[in-house]
Amino acid sequence: MSSIPGPRRVGSAEIIHHEGYDETIVSPFVPAIRAVSGARLVFVSGVTGAPVYHDHPHRPEVFDSMPLDIAGQVANAFDHLDLALRAAGAERSDVVNLIRFFTDVDADQDTVNRHQAEWFGGHIPTSSSVQVVRLATDPRLRLEIQAIAAVAGE
Template identity: 60%
Template structure:
């Protein structure tokens, strides 16, 4: 958490050490702002037809590197539209279809994208994502926009 932003307070408990490299923190206390809930974001176009039209997903990269890059660009759009910055994220729920193969790549990209900010997080592996069977990652976010 940025020390200049007093709205968000990282909470640690017994056992914490700054030497441990983590992509999440146990808790964040919010001291003001407006809560923003961002739906699950993937590498697919954020706006697509329902029922799904397979042609709308033809340009989605097949590998995790391309998918995670596109996913975080889509997340930037949602954050900006909501008046938030990356550092305003307090929670990330990550849904992997191939967690063993993809988690390290996603963690590295996420760490660089967040620039040192570390939100709370949960990661789970699922059989598939609802949007398209070729998608490997979906992330839902809760952020706190400044007043």
């Protein structure tokens, strides 16, 4: 086990580790991130593999073209996250928190973790993963991701 490193600056945030940190452990999250002074927070609504813009009440046929496999759904969800971040003037490296909602953690978490690691390219945000009975948009959805980003102030 290595010593606890000091905060490491990443964009408008600092990565925080605490006692028990072991740099040899592969993990898709860090324990804490602190936004630095002047950072603007961006809150991204939950994204899924379904179209971002859709009618309410939901019309099931709108979701018939979405992928049913987790690989397709996670790719779409992170594409949708990219669109929201860019529209808000944020980048992937600005993401400080993810909340991941799974309908089947055992079946899907490894695929999501792999895609997430590639998507972030070495950046690791804080995160929580929760298993839910189903997602509100469509019962065929397997994953929803909510994010918070900290963007450098202007």
